[in-house]
Amino acid sequence: MSNIKRIGVLTSGGDAPGMNNAVRAVTLAALAQGIEVIGILGGYSGLVKDNVRTLTAKDVSGIVGNGGTALYSDRCHEFKTEKGMAKAVATCKKYQIDGIIACGGDGTFRGATDLSNLGIPTIGIPCTIDNDITSTDYAIGYDTAMNTVIQMIDRLRDTCESHARCNVVEVMGNHAGGIAVQTAIATGAVGCVIAETPIEEDAIIAKINAHKAAGQRSFIVVVSELIPNYADPAFAKRIQDATEVETKFARLAHVVRGGDPTLRDRVTAAKMGARAVKELLGGKSNIVVCEQNGEIVCLDINFAQTADRIYKGKAKPEEIEKYSAEEQAIIMATVEKKQNYFKEMMALADEISG
Numbered sequence: 398m399s400n401i402k403r404i405g406v407l408t409s410g411g412d413a414p415g416m417n418n419a420v421r422a423v424t425l426a427a428l429a430q431g432i433e434v435i436g437i438l439g440g441y442s443g444l445v446k447d448n449v450r451t452l453t454a455k456d457v458s459g460i461v462g463n464g465g466t467a468l469y470s471d472r473c474h475e476f477k478t479e480k481g482m483a484k485a486v487a488t489c490k491k492y493q494i495d496g497i498i499a500c501g502g503d504g505t506f507r508g509a510t511d512l513s514n515l516g517i518p519t520i521g522i523p524c525t526i527d528n529d530i531t532s533t534d535y536a537i538g539y540d541t542a543m544n545t546v547i548q549m550i551d552r553l554r555d556t557c558e559s560h561a562r563c564n565v566v567e568v569m570g571n572h573a574g575g576i577a578v579q580t581a582i583a584t585g586a587v588g589c590v591i592a593e594t595p596i597e598e599d600a601i602i603a604k605i606n607a608h609k610a611a612g613q614r615s616f617i618v619v620v621s622e623l624i625p626n627y628a629d630p631a632f633a634k635r636i637q638d639a640t641e642v643e644t645k646f647a648r649l650a651h652v653v654r655g656g657d658p659t660l661r662d663r664v665t666a667a668k669m670g671a672r673a674v675k676e677l678l679g680g681k682s683n684i685v686v687c688e689q690n691g692e693i694v695c696l697d698i699n700f701a702q703t704a705d706r707i708y709k710g711k712a713k714p715e716e717i718e719k720y721s722a723e724e725q726a727i728i729m730a731t732v733e734k735k736q737n738y739f740k741e742m743m744a745l746a747d748e749i750s751g
Contacts, residue, residue, distance in 0.1 A: 401432060401677065405436075405437050405449070406424065406452070406497070406498045407498075409473075409505040410440070412654055414541035414542070414657065417658075418460075418667060421666075421670070422666060424453075424454070424456070426674040438450065439473075440471045440501070441476040441508050442473035447488050463657065464654075486516070496517065496677045498521075500524040503530060507702070509685075519683065520682065520695075525538060526653060530687075531704045531735050532685065533701075540659045546566075546653055549649055550584040561643070563618065563633075563645070564645050564646075567622050567649065570622055574621040575739075578742045582746050585751045589743065589750075591621045598627075606640050669693060672693050672695070
């Protein structure tokens with residue numbers, strides 16, 4: 398039987414539509430089991446600064462349709478220090494918080510591991526519009542962000558068609574190209590530039606010229622943010638110079654993070670939030686709730702972070718060697734699955750580009 402009487406819930410890192418739904422699910426699932434819930438305000442800084450409040454069913458009843466996070470968020474540098482972590486643990490002890498559910502991205506999960514190592518059982522829920530956590534197929538906020546991008550690009554397409562223009566559209570992703578490649582396919586873009594696959598600028602220009610010759614008036618090129626020389630107005634100028642099609646550059650920026658969560662994000666958040674409570678009450682800690690092949694599963698958070706670091710080229714040999722040969726094979730299969738996903742999606746984007 399679980400000894401947990403009170404849990405904390407926090408949202409950390411970049412806000413993502415659906416975070417509120419995860420907080421609501423955690424709160425209601427815990428209350429249904431007779432467990433008190435403490436909302437930690439401003440992510441890990443709420444623990445460091447002793448900024449918390451009790452959550453009731455009434456507190457979370459009206460947040461289900463809202464974007465952003467009602468618990469607020471912050472990037473707490475002090476929490477990364479020994480002194481900051483000591484303050485966080487002291488806050489947990491002061492309010493008798495027996496475990497924490499942390500909603501966010503990879504930085505949030507590193508904080509969750511720190512808390513677990515200091516004796517505060519912690520479970521992570523992936524909430525990031527970038528969908529850049531390798532161990533999960535899906536992160537809360539991703540679908541809403543993509544739908545927002547689609548709406549913006551559709552509007553740009555209207556004016557491109559009216560004026561015979563091209564628009565280079567930079568979308569968010571923080572080095573991850575998921576938003577870019579899926580919205581490129583969904584909006585009929587003529588080209589897509591992401592970091593995961595080779596960039597073929599000449600091929601994009603050739604397609605624009607070919608479609609122009611066939612009478613097409615409007616063109617969209619989607620670019621993932623932070624790619625040097627492409628997530629930049631200079632790329633639009635190169636396209637214009639090479640095609641003689643007037644080309645504008647649009648940076649959607651943080652508008653992509655906002656907005657009411659879609660059905661998928663609401664339901665996924667509900668599933669993950671309820672599962673996180675179940676695992677915490679079952680004595681689990683230092684795990685992350687993931688979606689794999691349509692199922693909600695739980696993985697060791699260190700395992701998940703190692704897979705992420707390998708995929709992103711940041712892992713050191715000793716990080717991998719600590720796992721058994723069987724575990725290494727599972728990690729590498731997770732990494733390869735993500736790599737193959739982008740190859741397949743870019744191949745589709747290229748095949749039906751227009």
